[in-house]
Amino acid sequence: MKKGLQVLLSASLIIGLLAGCGSGAQTAPASSSAGGSSTASAGTKTIRIAAVDPQVPLDMQQNTYSIIMRLTDNVAESLISSQKDGSLAPLLLDQMPTLSEDKLTYSFTLKSVKFHDGTTLASSDVKYSLERLVKEEKMASLMAYVAGYDAMESGKATELSGIKVVDDTHFTITLSKPYSPFLSVLSTPYAAIYPKAACEAAGDTWGLKTLIGTGPFKLDSYTAGSGAEFSKFSDYHGGAPKIDKISYKFIEDPNTQVLEYQKGNVDFVDLDNSLYPVYSSNAALKDQIHSFQQAGGYYFNFNVKTIKDPKVREAISLAIDRKSICDSVLHGTASVPTSFIPASLTGHDSSAQAFAYDPAKAKSLLASAGYASGYNLRVTVNTKSNLGKSIATAFQQEAKAAGINVTVEPVDSAAWSDMKKNGGMDCSVSNWYVDYNDPDSMLYPVSDNRADLVSSFWHNAQFKQLMEDGVKTDDSAARQKIYVQAENILTRQDFAIAPLINETKFYLLNPKVTGFEINSDNRMDFSKADIG
Incomplete structure (x- = not known):
């Protein structure tokens, strides 16, 4: 059963499904207005959440997708x-x-x-x-x-x-x-x-049927294609929750999720960046939109076996108009990175300049690398990642000024996983968010023990030594210097990857809900939540 469910997941989920779903609340009869709420029985406080169906066991040790974490974090x-x-x-x-x-x-x-x-x-x-x-x-x-x-x-x-x-x-x-x-x-x-x-x-x-933990809520039921129900654990070591139930409703489409919120059928929903401009100007909803900055972002992952010359990789980086992507694709909800390591982590270089857009220099670099007549680049994207596809399509137009002819190659999740394993990608639109708040976690996907698995095949002895040095010391000043140097080698000397954007995450929350938190690693806490 477990193996079959994991195959189903690979066909339906994406690398970029890292912004999860949230919370809501209800103590009154159903309402047709945004922020309304309902309850199965009088006096029961229930938070209703629009979520993506994991379609696999709710166990982060078996499957590492953050949409599972959103259901299990409070269990x-x-x-x-x-x-x-x-x-x-x-x-x-x-x-x-x-x-x-x-x-x-x-x-x-x-x-x-x-x-x-x-x-x-x-x-x-x-x-x-x-x-x-x-x-x-x-x-x-x-x-x-x-x-x-x-x-x-x-x-x-x-x-x-x-x-x-x-x-x-x-x-x-x-x-x-x-x-x-x-x-x-x-x-x-x-x-x-x-x-x-x-x-x-x-x-x-x-x-699937059983999930037992020590958290503030316990699993009552989990039904693929429908939803999941949780009830409060009265003997919780942190004190009994004020909320009685959490109810997850599985809705795949972001637009439909927001419509359900507007109807008062759910109390929390992630707001896709493409929808932010529409609802941020909506008088009834704009004050119910919240945001947080997750530690991570999108980047081009280069296969250094097929794009061997660092000059070519640098040229590709210089051919990306990141500001335009932030404005046109993400509607101003993202920023141009100055470092692969985000500002919230040790190792972020606050003195570094934003990655530049310079097609003339890119063209010159390509000429010196033997591509004076232009360079053909295949960019692979997962079809489940709408943002990844939009970034690649925007880059396809931008890169022409540098003499780079981009072919966007969309593949499904199963093919994506296979190509990662066998090195079948030249350049891919990827994303990464930390599992824990440490630069070691941020640099993990390009570290020496993972490079082959993510089709970058990049190995650098100095970078590897810095990574080893970084985890040997707990001196914060020393670690800062180590990771600044390591990140510089990664993105500005070898150009093993090209950071693209750091996006802000948005969600809609019923204003009746209080005491709810999301932190920078996308963890949600309902233990102190209440309905006002």
Whole structure:
């Protein structure tokens, strides 16, 4: 069942489905006006959300798409939470863990926490969950620095030797070498803690019929093609939620989602950037539009095996009129980047200039590289990414001034995945958003251990060393210098990628809803939400 659902996902979801869906509220009878609300029974507070159907188990360890995270964030919790400002705080722990002098061993103490099935969280559940992350393989490399990872990942061991259970509330995690972002890794949804007994008993129905965590809401039902229902967990360790239910309604089309919001049938919906100009001038809706800046953005990913000359890659970068794309394609809701590393992360170079548009220089570079008569470029886009297609189409026109003849190649999700694996792309419109608030996460897709998997095949010894140096130290000033240098090599010396745009994310929220938050890594929190 799991394998079949994953195939279905690859045919229906996209790389760019990273802005999720939100929240709403209702305590009154149904209303036909925007921001209205309804409830199944009198006095029940229900938030209704328009969402994209994941069509796979609701488990971020099995499938890493953020549309799953939007449904599971308030069900399953990690040991540590990432705050709105990017800082870390203990969630299932009494306090932040202590670190040994050699910076290898973290010591943890769990606080008294109940799972939704009434069992008590124990150290053995933590060990099980983090080892399950490795077994599920999707994001196994997040545990790569834990001692014993190589043996477990290769099948030579069945557990991570670096995780030691001391007793029910105390455990240690020992790394094979210092890795300063490790606590940030433990805050990701992939490091969710599940009850071992219940998860094993559920088998392939985990995330479909059964999903048990420690969060403020518990799963009641999940129906592909329809929606998902959640109810509050009264024994939540952070205090019982004020909201009784969260109801997700699966609606694929962005326009239809907004229409449902206007009818008062949902309380939260993501607002596609293409729709922002229309509704931002709508008197009834403009004050219900909210925004946040997600750490990440879109970029051209170059295959350096087929586009070998850095001069050619630089010319392509100079042929992109990013400002025009921001204005025409994204209607002023995006900005021209100055760095691949966004401003919210260590390593962002605030003194760097925005990536330039200079077709004359691009043409000169192409001539010096042997393409005085012009250069033919194939740009591959996923058909499920409307924004990706629009960016590529805009670039197709812009690049003519530089003598670059662009062919836009649309492919479906299955072909996209295959081409990524076999190196079948020359240049693709890709996007990346951090899994945790650290520059190591931002540079992850182009790092030495991932370059082949994303069809860039770019390897640079100096860049690799800087990446290794960056995770060995927790000195913020030193890390800033390291990642500024690494990013400069990536985008301005080797031109291994070409950053395109940083877009702002928008959503519509019923004004009756209070206490709701989205942070920079796109995590949603309903634990303190209420309906006024």
